[in-house]
Structure formats: structure tokens, C-alpha cells
Amino acid sequence: xxxxxxxxxxxxxxxxxxxxxxxxxxxxxxxxxxxxxxxxxxxxxxxxxxxxxxxxxxxxxxxxxxxxxxxxxxxxxxxxxxxxxxxxxxxxxxxxxxxxxxxxxxxxxxxxxxxxxxxxxxxxxxxxxxxxxxxxxxxxxxxxxxxxxxxxxxxxxxxxxxxxxxxxxxxxxxxxxxxxxxxxxxxxxxxxxxxxxxxxxxxxxxxxxxxxxxxxxxxxxxxxxxxxxxxxxxxxxxxxxxxxxxxxxxxxxxxxxxxxxxxxxxxxxxxxxxx
Numbered sequence: 001x002x003x004x005x006x007x008x009x010x011x012x013x014x015x016x017x018x019x020x021x022x023x024x025x026x027x028x029x030x031x032x033x034x035x036x037x038x039x040x041x042x043x044x045x046x047x048x049x050x051x052x053x054x055x056x057x058x059x060x061x062x063x064x065x066x067x068x069x070x071x072x073x074x075x076x077x078x079x080x081x082x083x084x085x086x087x088x089x090x091x092x093x094x095x096x097x098x099x100x101x102x103x104x105x106x107x108x109x110x111x112x113x114x115x116x117x118x119x120x121x122x123x124x125x126x127x128x129x130x131x132x133x134x135x136x137x138x139x140x141x142x143x144x145x146x147x148x149x150x151x152x153x154x155x156x157x158x159x160x161x162x163x164x165x166x167x168x169x170x171x172x173x174x175x176x177x178x179x180x181x182x183x184x185x186x187x188x189x190x191x192x193x194x195x196x197x198x199x200x201x202x203x204x205x206x207x208x209x210x211x212x213x214x215x216x217x218x219x220x221x222x223x224x225x226x227x228x229x230x231x232x233x234x235x236x237x238x239x240x241x242x243x244x245x246x247x248x249x250x251x252x253x254x255x256x257x258x259x260x261x262x263x264x265x266x267x268x269x270x271x272x273x274x275x
Contacts, residue, residue, distance in 0.1 A: 109247040110189040111269050116199030121160055124202070130159040133199035136257035140202065143234040152226045153207035157214065157253070161196035169194075187249050195239055200263045201256040219252040227255065235259025239270070246270065 122137040124130050124144075132140055144154055161169065170188050188194075195201035205213035206223035218224050231237065235258055240251040257263050 110193035111246070112193055113195060113197045113266065115162060115197045116160055121199055124156055124159060130156045130202070131199065132159045132202060132257070133263075135260050136200045136202075136263070139234045139236070139257060139259055143231065143236065146230065146234070147223070147226050150226065152223055154223055155205035155207040155210065155213065157203040157205050158196065159202045160199040161194060163191045163197070166191040166194045166196065187251075195254075195256055195267075198256075198263075198266050200258075200266060201239060201254065203253050204255055205253060214253055216250055216252060224252050231255060235263075 116133050120133050121131040122134050124132055124137050124140055131137070140156075147154060166189065170190050189196075203214065204223065204227065206218065206221035209221045209223070212218045212221050227236070227238075236255045237258055238252065239254045239256045240246070240248045242250045244250075256267060258267055
């Protein structure tokens, strides 16, 4: 071995490593770490892709075959309970509009009548307490004058009555007399079913024999006898004669006007009723 060989130092470990590492890898101080991170990133992207694919497939299956319902049958039942049967009396269906009861065409022998308009009512007494519709009032006044010319003097007792007035006449008096509804209806109509609502009906008494007013004995007075013979000439008729079609008690004092188209139409049903 020559002196040159002996004087040359052995290569350092760092020099040997640098010479042996390929240039493409030399830039990374730890090549094993770089390779591991690249593999991990690739694996994460693969997993994300598979998850997205699985999610898309599940959505497609749900839309086309309903294989994955959003809620269970029990949960759907709780969220959307079965509709209550309409036959249940305690629960009303919100979609069903309650029906308004129809007005009976005949209540305890009486027919329904509308109230006369207040603007068409005219007083037939000096104090205006007894009123009739204008057409009936005019004819009644003619009849009063004709009767007075014969020495007969009428006492007008009751003309137009509102529903509130009839409420008192029917229910309050019924209670005072301890009558049931059927018994009371024989002598007075329920509210909404009185001819007095129309403004065409009037109760007439005898001015010289008031003790017979509103009594079947009114038929024995001079006023009644005159009405029976002459009222038709002034378009008045007795509403409830004996054995009348409606089954109402005999009322010789109760008369109604049928002298124009509207009054005839108002009392048409009463005329057409069968016994």
C-alpha cells in the first residue's frame, strides 16, 4: 500500500448516503413518510367516492321502490292519526260544515211567517200601539168607518207583533198558566209562527162589550155579527173558524187581510192545508 492510499481518509457516512439516494427522492428528507401520506390521501378519496355512490344509490332506490321509508309505520301513525269517524257524536270533522236545522213547515198546527218591515207599518189606533201593514191598515180603517156608520164600534186589541213580543205571549204566559207547548199552541202560536208577524192580522174586540174580548163568546157580540156579514167586502177573513184546517182553537176575534198579492201569497199555505 502506497503512501497516497494511506493518507486518503475513508468517506463519511453522509457522503455515502447522498451518493446512493436517487435524485428524484433526494429532495424529501424522509421518503418513507411522503409515500405513506400519498397512500392515505388516495384511500380517503376512494372512501369518499364509495360513500357518495352508496348515498346516490340509496336515494334512487327510495324514489323508485320506496325501500327506505323516512319514518316507520308506527311513527307515521302517530304523526298522521286516522280520521275520526263522522258517526262519533263527540268529535266534529273540521271539513264538515254543520247543517242549520230547517224550519218546520208546520209547528204544533202553526205555519212560519216572516216579520213585516217596520217601514211599512201604520198605526190604526190614536196612540199608534196597534199597527198593520199599510195596505191592511187602509182597508181596516174603511171597515171601521163602515161599522161605525151602523152603530158598531170596534176595539183593536193586537196587530203586528215582533218575534220578541210573541216570545212573551207564548212562553211566558204558558209558564204562568202551567200549560205544555201543545196546549198553549191551541190558543197562541210559537215565535216565528204567528200571523201577527206579517202585519196583516188583527185581533178585534167589541167596544161596547169588552168582557167578551179574546173569548169564544165574542161570537155573541154585535161587532162579530157585523164582521161575519161584512168583513169580506173589505178583504178580511177569520183566520181560525171552528174546525179549521190547522187544528187551532176557534178564535172569532182573529181576522187577517187578504186584499193584495203579497197577503194572498203569505197565507196561501194556510188556505191549501188539508184537514
